Amino acid sequence: MTSQDSLTLSIRRAVTSDVGLAGILLYVPALVVADPEAIAWTDGTRMYFADRHFQLSPEEQVGIVIHEALHVALRHVQRGEALLLREGASYDARCWNIACDAVINNSIGGCHWCKLPKGAWYPENCLASERLKTRPAQLWTAEELYRELKADERQLERLLKRDDGPSGPSSFDLRPSGSGDLSDGVHEQRMETGTWRERLVRAQAGSAPGSILRRLSADVPRPELRWESVLREFMLARLMPLLESSWSRPSRRTLALGGSAVFMEPGTDRQRGIRRAGVVIDTSGSIDDRLLQTFIAEINSLISKTGCEVMLVDCDAAVQQVSLHRTPIRAYTAKGGGGTDFRPGIEALGRVAIDVAVYFTDLLGTFPKNKPSFPFLWAVTNDLAIPFGRKVLLPAHGGL
Numbered sequence: 001m002t003s004q005d006s007l008t009l010s011i012r013r014a015v016t017s018d019v020g021l022a023g024i025l026l027y028v029p030a031l032v033v034a035d036p037e038a039i040a041w042t043d044g045t046r047m048y049f050a051d052r053h054f055q056l057s058p059e060e061q062v063g064i065v066i067h068e069a070l071h072v073a074l075r076h077v078q079r080g081e082a083l084l085l086r087e088g089a090s091y092d093a094r095c096w097n098i099a100c101d102a103v104i105n106n107s108i109g110g111c112h113w114c115k116l117p118k119g120a121w122y123p124e125n126c127l128a129s130e131r132l133k134t135r136p137a138q139l140w141t142a143e144e145l146y147r148e149l150k151a152d153e154r155q156l157e158r159l160l161k162r163d164d165g166p167s168g169p170s171s172f173d174l175r176p177s178g179s180g181d182l183s184d185g186v187h188e189q190r191m192e193t194g195t196w197r198e199r200l201v202r203a204q205a206g207s208a209p210g211s212i213l214r215r216l217s218a219d220v221p222r223p224e225l226r227w228e229s230v231l232r233e234f235m236l237a238r239l240m241p242l243l244e245s246s247w248s249r250p251s252r253r254t255l256a257l258g259g260s261a262v263f264m265e266p267g268t269d270r271q272r273g274i275r276r277a278g279v280v281i282d283t284s285g286s287i288d289d290r291l292l293q294t295f296i297a298e299i300n301s302l303i304s305k306t307g308c309e310v311m312l313v314d315c316d317a318a319v320q321q322v323s324l325h326r327t328p329i330r331a332y333t334a335k336g337g338g339g340t341d342f343r344p345g346i347e348a349l350g351r352v353a354i355d356v357a358v359y360f361t362d363l364l365g366t367f368p369k370n371k372p373s374f375p376f377l378w379a380v381t382n383d384l385a386i387p388f389g390r391k392v393l394l395p396a397h398g399g400l
Contacts, residue, residue, distance in 0.1 A: 003032045003054050010065045017113045020207030021066065023199055028069045041173040042068045044077025062114040066212065067104050068173065073196055075221040076100040076142060077176050085395055086383065095156055097172045099145035102126045106137045107215035126159065141219045193221045228298055230392040234377050238356035239275050239306040276309045278354040280345035282361035283336025284316040291394060295360050295379065300328035311352060315345035322348060340365030346372055
């Protein structure tokens with residue numbers, strides 16, 4: 001039997017044992033390649049199998065085929081590239097590969113008709129037992145596992161230096177193509193993520209309860225809304241002038257009836273007064289200038305659409321500049337360059353009446369103890385925890 005025949009047989013065994021997997025495996029091209037060191041890997045679109053893969057038991061070969069296909073379906077290569085864009089030099093590809101493997105292996109591990117080779121990474125050997133008691137393994141996403149491992153360097157090094165050594169799907173099997181600018185083709189990637197999400201949801205529906213795909217619900221990819229859309233929706237809902245009844249302006253129905261109108265209905269009119277938005281910009285020097293200018297352009301669009309007033313605050317470790325704008329902001333130059341403390345900027349907003357606030361920052365600073373009284377949005381370049389308000393994640397390096 002040739003290697004290609006063995007690969008075809010493994011795919012057939014997978015889809016006949018769990019019919020839901022057909023909705024995944026049939027969309028992922030599988031190729032046999034010559035590589036004396038590797039077993040299997042994926043570039044996010046295809047899966048590749050080397051000679052060592054075909055030396056494993058039939059059950060292990062089926063397990064690895066499913067493992068690699070799920071990397072593609074869950075968009076792990078593309079999600080890793082998104083992390084690289086956000087984190088830059090601090091991104092750890094090894095840590096991301098382990099986190100993705102652990103999520104997938106947790107779903108495959110309980111299967112009786114396939115198995116994974118010795119040395120596979122699981123949530124149980126990546127996370128402390130008390131963490132899994134408070135939150136079961138199937139509820140963790142790859143990003144959450146990644147952050148947990150990255151924060152515990154000693155645990156990560158232990159995983160990398162285990163005596164049994166990772167093998168098969170536990171080796172570093174996420175291999176991005178490395179061609180082109182990672183910020184290119186963002187729209188196409190969102191479209192593909194939506195397509196894969198639909199495929200996974202349909203495939204899960206066709207799987208039996210407790211099956212491999214049913215245990216992956218937490219890590220199913222979700223198409224990301226563009227940050228500009230989230231910002232506009234959040235701000236417009238709080239800045240658009242409100243309407244109120246007005247007897248000085250009859251309703252359209254009254255006007256249409258003319259002299260035959262039995263009684264007059266009040267019309268609507270905008271409430272008087274200008275609504276105000278507070279915008280704080282972290283000027284500690286950690287924000288990409290291109291992204292900053294795009295952010296200012298979005299604020300200008302809000303001013304034009306709503307007629308609101310914007311209180312703009314430049315703040316690093318202290319407030320450096322405050323300005324009021326009723327017309328679009330022109331030739332903005334940030335003032336600052338020190339450390340980052342969120343308290344002075346938020347306190348400055350609290351001293352005036354505002355309807356909504358947004359803080360543009362990398363989130364590496366000191367938070368206030370109490371949350372402000374007005375609606376608050378963090379527009380951030382790092383996916384870190386926030387103590388209050390909502391958060392929208394921006395590309396860290398201006399890749400728009």
